[in-house]
Amino acid sequence: MNCPRCAVPLRDVTPDLEMRDVHGLGCPQCQGHWLEQQDLERLQQVVDVTWFEFRHIPPPALQAEVLTCPRCAPARHLNKVLSERDRKVVLDVCAHCQGVWLDGGELHAIQEKGVGAALLDAVRFFMGKR
Ligand SMILES: [Zn+2]
Ligand SMILES: [Zn+2]
Incomplete structure (x- = not known):
């Protein structure tokens, strides 16, 4: 699978997450991050409801760019x-x-505060669709 921004191969960053049973792929170039459905489901079990402040958020123009799913x-x-x-x-x-998909700046904040809280909104998005 390739990065939706850089088109370079994603690598396994599971050890960086430091979360049991949660796997992830990352882009070595833009530091973006890809998590799949089964990992989100595991995250629901360990989610910390405490929200946090994001830092180093990508500029709006970059965020607005439409990406293609790497899978x-x-x-x-x-x-x-x-x-x-x-x-x-x-x-x-x-x-x-x-x-x-999480952009590099988002990953940075997540590594500091815990990936679970950051993905709560994504989990809610999928729950709402079911
Ligand atoms: Zn990338
Ligand atoms: Zn997809």
Whole structure:
């Protein structure tokens, strides 16, 4: 699978997450991050409801760019999901395979505060669709 922004191969970043049973792929170039449906489901079990402040958020123009799902490419585009708590945070999610793309700045904040809280909005998005 390739990065939806850089088109370079994603690598396994599971050890960086430091979360049991949650796997992830990352882009070595833009530091973006890809999580799949089964990982989101595991996250629901360990989610910390405490929200946090994002730092180093990508500029709006970069966030607004429409991305193609790395798993379903080239057929599917990712949907934008705005965080209810922080409108500056935009998650890119695939309505088909239910994967989630996080930009590099978002990953940075997540590594500091815990990936579970950051993905709560993505989880809610998928719950709402069911
Ligand atoms: Zn990239
Ligand atoms: Zn997909």
